[in-house]
Amino acid sequence: MRRTAAWRIALWTTLAFSLGTFVAFFIVYLMVAQEVRARSDAWLTGEAETLAQVAHNTPRDSLYDQIVEEVAELAMREVPDERSSGGERLNSVFFLRVDPTPGGNNLFVGPGSKGPFWRALQQAPLVAGVPQSVRVEGWPLAFRVVVLAQERGSTIYLGLSEGGVTHILQKLTRRFLGVWTGTVLFGFLISYLSARRTLLRVERITETVARIGSQELDERLPEQLNSDEISRLAKTFNHMLGRIQASVNQLRSVTDAVAHDLKSPVTSIRGTLEAALSAESSEPWRDAVGQAIEGLDRVSVLLNTTLDVAEAQAGALHLDRVTVDLSEVVTQLVDLYQPAMAEKHHEVRTDLESAVVVDADLGFINRTLSNLLENELVHLPDGCQINIRLRAHEGNAELVVEDNGPGFPPDISSHAFERFVKGKQSPGYGLGLAFVAAVAQAHGGAVKISDRSCGGARVTLSLPISALQPA
Amino acid sequence: MGPDLPMRLLLVEDDLPIQRFVARALLEAGYQVDAAADAKSAEALALEGVHDALIVDLALPDRDGLDLIARCRAQGSSAPVLILSARRSVDERVKGLEHGGDDYLTKPFAVAELLARLRNLLRRSSAPQTESVRLEAADLQLDLVRREARRGDHVLQLTPQEFSLLEYLCRNAGRVVTRTMILDHVWRMRFDPGTNVVDVHIYRLRSKVDRGDCRPLIHTIRGVGYVLKEA
Numbered sequence: 001m002r003r004t005a006a007w008r009i010a011l012w013t014t015l016a017f018s019l020g021t022f023v024a025f026f027i028v029y030l031m032v033a034q035e036v037r038a039r040s041d042a043w044l045t046g047e048a049e050t051l052a053q054v055a056h057n058t059p060r061d062s063l064y065d066q067i068v069e070e071v072a073e074l075a076m077r078e079v080p081d082e083r084s085s086g087g088e089r090l091n092s093v094f095f096l097r098v099d100p101t102p103g104g105n106n107l108f109v110g111p112g113s114k115g116p117f118w119r120a121l122q123q124a125p126l127v128a129g130v131p132q133s134v135r136v137e138g139w140p141l142a143f144r145v146v147v148l149a150q151e152r153g154s155t156i157y158l159g160l161s162e163g164g165v166t167h168i169l170q171k172l173t174r175r176f177l178g179v180w181t182g183t184v185l186f187g188f189l190i191s192y193l194s195a196r197r198t199l200l201r202v203e204r205i206t207e208t209v210a211r212i213g214s215q216e217l218d219e220r221l222p223e224q225l226n227s228d229e230i231s232r233l234a235k236t237f238n239h240m241l242g243r244i245q246a247s248v249n250q251l252r253s254v255t256d257a258v259a260h261d262l263k264s265p266v267t268s269i270r271g272t273l274e275a276a277l278s279a280e281s282s283e284p285w286r287d288a289v290g291q292a293i294e295g296l297d298r299v300s301v302l303l304n305t306t307l308d309v310a311e312a313q314a315g316a317l318h319l320d321r322v323t324v325d326l327s328e329v330v331t332q333l334v335d336l337y338q339p340a341m342a343e344k345h346h347e348v349r350t351d352l353e354s355a356v357v358v359d360a361d362l363g364f365i366n367r368t369l370s371n372l373l374e375n376e377l378v379h380l381p382d383g384c385q386i387n388i389r390l391r392a393h394e395g396n397a398e399l400v401v402e403d404n405g406p407g408f409p410p411d412i413s414s415h416a417f418e419r420f421v422k423g424k425q426s427p428g429y430g431l432g433l434a435f436v437a438a439v440a441q442a443h444g445g446a447v448k449i450s451d452r453s454c455g456g457a458r459v460t461l462s463l464p465i466s467a468l469q470p471a
Numbered sequence: 472m473g474p475d476l477p478m479r480l481l482l483v484e485d486d487l488p489i490q491r492f493v494a495r496a497l498l499e500a501g502y503q504v505d506a507a508a509d510a511k512s513a514e515a516l517a518l519e520g521v522h523d524a525l526i527v528d529l530a531l532p533d534r535d536g537l538d539l540i541a542r543c544r545a546q547g548s549s550a551p552v553l554i555l556s557a558r559r560s561v562d563e564r565v566k567g568l569e570h571g572g573d574d575y576l577t578k579p580f581a582v583a584e585l586l587a588r589l590r591n592l593l594r595r596s597s598a599p600q601t602e603s604v605r606l607e608a609a610d611l612q613l614d615l616v617r618r619e620a621r622r623g624d625h626v627l628q629l630t631p632q633e634f635s636l637l638e639y640l641c642r643n644a645g646r647v648v649t650r651t652m653i654l655d656h657v658w659r660m661r662f663d664p665g666t667n668v669v670d671v672h673i674y675r676l677r678s679k680v681d682r683g684d685c686r687p688l689i690h691t692i693r694g695v696g697y698v699l700k701e702a
Contacts, residue, residue, distance in 0.1 A: 270579045366660045
């Protein structure tokens with residue numbers, strides 16, 4: 001799944017989407033934070049002014065302190081966005097009036113003792129009427145503090161813990177993260193599913209085209225009525241398949257015509273000659289007629305192979321695929337060639353993995369493998385050793401035929417798979433390896449030749465292993 | 472098939488030289504032959520229903536040979552068909568017919584093989600023969616159950632492959648078998664190897680069967696194949 005394009009598309013889309021939404025939130029967060037702070041500061045300033053007013057207007061009698069304190073406590077209950085969780089006050093407010101005149105007393109209303117607040121306020125560079133953040137020892141959160149100077153030298157400090165603002169912003173962040181995670185997951189799911197749905201159509205096209213490529217060309221992709229990109233892809237493929245089919249059919253009809261036109265006279269000549277031989281006689285011409293028939297047989301083999309190679313190279317070779325156990329086929333062929341090999345004092349050693357199964361045209365596979373053995377028979381000097389190995393390797397059936405003979409002539413090894421390329425000493429037509437390569441290619445396999453390091457030639461034929469292994 | 476009742480065949484082939492030599496070979500082999508050069512006249516002849524087998528070339532001037540066969544079948548003809556084809560590979564429509572008891576042969580073919588396949592077809596279409604467990608030819612005896620071969624009193628030491636080869640030659644004693652026929656029957660492969668692989672097997676078999684001063688039984692007919700017979 002990780003390697004599918006749908007997965008990658010969904011991943012990248014989600015990444016871009018989550019980054020975008022995150023940036024958008026961050027901007028909103030900054031704006032909200034600013035607004036919340038502004039509102040909080042406005043309350044603070046307003047309340048401080050009210051308190052200053054009260055302090056100013058209240059006559060300085062014995063009740064002065066009591067009145068100011070009560071007003072301050074009242075003010076504290078009006079703190080905006082006050083929330084209590086588990087009885088704990090989130091918004092802590094303190095009020096401090098400092099009267100430097102002799103006999104003037106300082107008034108502190110707030111949580112805890114005055115000491116830490118006073119020390120913090122003395123160190124803070126406060127400007128009158130402008131709320132600022134001040135850290136107080138023993139309090140985890142800073143206080144917004146506004147300071148107001150009064151006429152008689154006294155100063156009023158009103159502080160509000162940032163707990164409320166922080167709480168709002170934390171809540172906002174938590175909710176956003178929840179919603180954001182959900183949206184991102186949902187977005188990922190949607191984009192993955194839609195990408196997969198789209199790409200499944202592409203996958204179906206790929207499968208169909210692969211099947212068409214390996215079998216018959218008269219199949220077509222289903223075309224949908226709408227004309228999105230994928231429908232156009234299918235249409236283009238169908239158009240291309242039509243053209244390929246036309247040229248393949250043309251090639252087949254040409255090769256069939258050539259085969260027919262050449263084989264008809266060969267058939268009648270051969271038949272006539274054979275009829276002459278069937279009469280009981282020991283005429284001296286019998287040998288000549290026999291030779292003529294053998295010549296005609298070579299001509300038809302040559303003709304067949306040439307046309308097969310031409311069709312295979314054009315991808316037009318008709319394969320009648322069946323399940324073929326290569327181990328059995330090789331064993332059978334080695335059995336067939338063994339006496340002929342022994343006649344030339346070759347030693348044939350086989351190392352065959354059992355049940356190596358391919359989907360192949362049995363006739364072509366027989367001819368291909370026999371071609372490889374014929375090559376050894378024809379090209380090797382007497383008394384060589386031939387090794388034949390078969391194994392399943394990385395999804396391929398790999399057949400290696402190697403010998404300890406003179407190896408490939410250097411002038412042909414680079415283009416040994418072309419038609420009519422052969423060594424100077426070779427008695428054949430130079431079709432053997434071209435045929436082997438063409439059949440391998442038609443089956444979706446490959447063949448390569450090399451010289452062994454210890455001398456001798458090596459041919460490696462690989463064919464895709466059948467997807468359906470027999471039980 | 473008794474010798475008193477010759478089999479009657481219909482040969483459909485548009486190439487006249489081929490038609491002539493095939494007809495002659497069939498006549499020499501003791502068959503009666505009607506010949507046609509196109510599908511239309513062939514159909515008329517086939518529908519008389521007197522033929523024991525049909526030999527049909529696929530490429531006829533007026534119609535495809537397979538169409539002809541299909542039409543004959545549709546009209547009740549049940550004679551087996553031997554198809555001749557100049558195509559290199561035989562397409563699956565023909566192979567489909569083969570399962571129905573018919574057979575095919577690609578051009579150019581050996582007359583010996585044509586006759587062998589024809590005999591096979593006719594035998595299949597008549598009552599099945601009882602498989603014998605012994606084969607005899609001249610002083611050669613094959614026990615098919617024990618896979619043992621004797622020449623006179625002498626037991627031949629044969630490999631399983633050599634025995635199969637000798638069995639095939641024996642079954643066709645007196646008749647010529649070609650290399651491709653041998654490959655087809657003994658090794659189940661249908662192709663023409665370029666070299667003498669089959670010949671080497673025959674030489675080896677011959678060295679065991681025709682040993683010493685025995686009268687030779689296995690004969691080579693150059694250009695055609697081999698025959699097992701008393702000279």
